[in-house]
Amino acid sequence: MVDDKALISQNQQHELDEVEYRAFVNQHGEPCPSPKQLAWQDMELGMFIHFGINTFHDLEWSDGTLDPATFNPVQLDCNQxxxxxxxxxxxxxxxxxxxxxxxxxxxxxxxxxxVQNSPWKDGKGDVVREFIDACKLAGMNAGLYLSPWDRHEPCYPDKEAYDDFYINQLSELLTGYNADLTELWFDGAGSAGREYDWERIIKICRKYQPGAVIFNMGQPDIRWAGNENGIAPYPLWNMVHKREHGGVKESRHGYTWMPAEANKPIRYHTWFYNSGNEYALSPVEELMKCYIMSVGRGANLLLNIAPGRDGLIPSADRAVAREFGSTMRALFDKPLNIASGNASRVTLEFKNPTLINCIEIHENLSKGQRVKAFKVTSGGGGTKEILVEGLTVGHRKIDLIPETTVSTLTLEMDSIMGIPSIKSFAAHYDPEFGILREYIED
Incomplete structure (x- = not known):
C-alpha cells in the first residue's frame, strides 16, 4: 500500500482549519479558480528560460557592472x-x-x-520580440520575468523614482509586442524590506494583460511552492488564507484561490548557463520524480533550461528534455481504464483482470477543491485491499504502487465541503513506473 500521509513535505505546507474554512464558505461561498487560473493549472508544465548578461560570465547573480559589450549570442534562435x-x-x-x-x-x-549597447545585431536586436514571435509560431503560451530588484539602476534607492522607472519598463513589455501573455513572474529575491508600488504595477498588468496570471508578489494569482527542487508540499490546498501569504491583500476576504508553481533548474543549482557544469545535468529519472512530486500533487512545474553563450540550448540539455517529454507521454497518454463521477465513491471496472502500477486522479476544480482524504481499494465485499491512502487530490494526483492485478478499483473520498467532483480516475501500467517508484523511495 502507498501511504501519502507518510510523504507530507515540510516546505510551505499549510493545513486547512476546517472549522474556520467552513464558516468562511457559509458566509462567502467556496473559493474557486478564475478561468485564467484554471487554464493555467491545466497547462501543468512550463519551461523557464534564464538568459542574459550572466550567461556570458558563468554567473548566477551579478551586480549590474558587467559590460554590455560581452553580450553577443551570435547564433541566437528562439525557435530552437x-x-x-x-x-x-x-x-x-x-x-x-x-x-x-x-x-x-x-x-x-x-x-x-x-541589448542596445551590445554588439549583438549591432545593438538592434530584441530577444523578447524573437522569443514572443517563436512562441506565437509554435502555439506556445508566453510569460515574462521582470525582476523588481535592479542592482544597476542608479535611481533604485529613490523609491518614487524607481517605481516610475519600473512601471515604464513593465508598460513597454506589456504593450509592445502584440501578444497575450500567460504569466508575469515577479521574483522577491533581493527585495526584503522594500515595498514597491504594487497597486500601480498590478493595475497596468490587469489593464494590458488581463489574461496573465501574476506570480508571487503584489496581488498574486499563483504562489511559489517554497523551494527550488521542483517538489510541491503535500497535502496541497489551492485555497490560501491571507495570513499565510504576504501577497494576499487585506481587501480580499479570508481565503482566496492561489495555486502553486514549483520550479527547478535542469542543471543542479544553476539557473543561467555555466560553461563548466554539464556534469550537473539532471538525469531523466530525477525530472520524472519532480513531475510526480509536483504536478502529481496538484501543482504546476516550471523546469529551467538555459541557453548557452551562442544563444542555443546545449545539445545535452535538449536531449534530456526530449527523453523526458517522450517518456512522460508514453506513460500517461494511454490509461488502461478511466472513470469519472460526482460522488464520494467512484468505481473503475475492468473487463478482465488487469495488471496496474499507477493510479491517477483529477479533481474537477471549477467549483472548488473538496477532497480532504481519499483511499483507493481493489476487490469487493470482504476482500478489499487498500492500494493507496492520501489526503488532497486537487488538479491531479499521481500515485505509483507495487504491481497488482485488479478487476475493480474503488475511489472513496472524504470532503471538506460539498460533494466531490472527479474529472477522471484512471489506472496505468508500465515497467518504468516500477523503476521510478524505486528511484523516488531511494
Whole structure:
C-alpha cells in the first residue's frame, strides 16, 4: 500500500482549519479558480528560460557592472528554445527579460544597460520580440520575468523614482509586442524590506494583460511552492488564507484561490548557463520524480533550461528534455481504464483482470477543491485491499504502487465541503513506473 500521509513535505505546507474554512464558505461561498487560473493549472508544465548578461560570465547573480559589450549570442534562435519546450512537453515558457543585474533583453527606452549597447545585431536586436514571435509560431503560451530588484539602476534607492522607472519598463513589455501573455513572474529575491508600488504595477498588468496570471508578489494569482527542487508540499490546498501569504491583500476576504508553481533548474543549482557544469545535468529519472512530486500533487512545474553563450540550448540539455517529454507521454497518454463521477465513491471496472502500477486522479476544480482524504481499494465485499491512502487530490494526483492485478478499483473520498467532483480516475501500467517508484523511495 502507498501511504501519502507518510510523504507530507515540510516546505510551505499549510493545513486547512476546517472549522474556520467552513464558516468562511457559509458566509462567502467556496473559493474557486478564475478561468485564467484554471487554464493555467491545466497547462501543468512550463519551461523557464534564464538568459542574459550572466550567461556570458558563468554567473548566477551579478551586480549590474558587467559590460554590455560581452553580450553577443551570435547564433541566437528562439525557435530552437521553443522547440525544446515542446519536446519537454511544456505548454508555456517564461523568459527572464531582466534579472537582478538590470540588463534588459529588449529595446527599452528606460536605460542604456541593454541589448542596445551590445554588439549583438549591432545593438538592434530584441530577444523578447524573437522569443514572443517563436512562441506565437509554435502555439506556445508566453510569460515574462521582470525582476523588481535592479542592482544597476542608479535611481533604485529613490523609491518614487524607481517605481516610475519600473512601471515604464513593465508598460513597454506589456504593450509592445502584440501578444497575450500567460504569466508575469515577479521574483522577491533581493527585495526584503522594500515595498514597491504594487497597486500601480498590478493595475497596468490587469489593464494590458488581463489574461496573465501574476506570480508571487503584489496581488498574486499563483504562489511559489517554497523551494527550488521542483517538489510541491503535500497535502496541497489551492485555497490560501491571507495570513499565510504576504501577497494576499487585506481587501480580499479570508481565503482566496492561489495555486502553486514549483520550479527547478535542469542543471543542479544553476539557473543561467555555466560553461563548466554539464556534469550537473539532471538525469531523466530525477525530472520524472519532480513531475510526480509536483504536478502529481496538484501543482504546476516550471523546469529551467538555459541557453548557452551562442544563444542555443546545449545539445545535452535538449536531449534530456526530449527523453523526458517522450517518456512522460508514453506513460500517461494511454490509461488502461478511466472513470469519472460526482460522488464520494467512484468505481473503475475492468473487463478482465488487469495488471496496474499507477493510479491517477483529477479533481474537477471549477467549483472548488473538496477532497480532504481519499483511499483507493481493489476487490469487493470482504476482500478489499487498500492500494493507496492520501489526503488532497486537487488538479491531479499521481500515485505509483507495487504491481497488482485488479478487476475493480474503488475511489472513496472524504470532503471538506460539498460533494466531490472527479474529472477522471484512471489506472496505468508500465515497467518504468516500477523503476521510478524505486528511484523516488531511494
Amino acid at each position: 528554445w521553443i522547440a525544446t519546450a515542446r519536446d519537454l512537453g511544456a505548454r508555456y515558457a517564461v523568459l527572464t527579460v531582466k534579472h537582478h543585474d538590470g540588463f534588459c533583453l529588449w529595446q527599452t527606452e528606460t536605460t542604456d544597460y541593454s
